[in-house]
Amino acid sequence: xxxxxxxxxxxxxxxxxxxxxxxxxxxLRAAIQHIERLQAALRAAAVLESESCKSxxxxxxxxxxxxxxRDMKTEKEKPFLNNDTSSCGVNSxxxxxxxxxxxxxxxxxxx
Numbered sequence: 001x002x003x004x005x006x007x008x009x010x011x012x013x014x015x016x017x018x019x020x021x022x023x024x025x026x027x028l029r030a031a032i033q034h035i036e037r038l039q040a041a042l043r044a045a046a047v048l049e050s051e052s053c054k055s056x057x058x059x060x061x062x063x064x065x066x067x068x069x070r071d072m073k074t075e076k077e078k079p080f081l082n083n084d085t086s087s088c089g090v091n092s093x094x095x096x097x098x099x100x101x102x103x104x105x106x107x108x109x110x111x
Contacts, residue, residue: 003041007034028100035093 011030 003038007038010034025100025103028096032093032097032100039093 011027011034
């Protein structure tokens with residue numbers, strides 16, 4: 001929870017910094033970056049927890065199930081971590097990224 005609060009505090013500071021307010025697209029991009037960092041931290045914590053608990057697992061089936069679950073989760077996260085816009089419907093973050101990219105391309109097309 002502390003990391004979430006720190007991320008939002010950094011967002012607030014970035015929004016206030018500079019000559020004026022950041023455009024909404026920049027704030028959204030910063031929010032996406034913070035969410036991705038938080039997700040990476042959560043995945044790393046899950047891996048560490050899994051590794052430290054592995055020695056306490058009694059059966060091979062239980063440990064195999066843990067690895068399969070982690071692998072399936074990683075597969076689901078790949079589209080938005082690899083900037084894959086073809087799978088925008090996968091999750092909220094992917095949809096948000098697609099919206100930001102669409103808005104960015106619309107802004108570039110305008111004179």
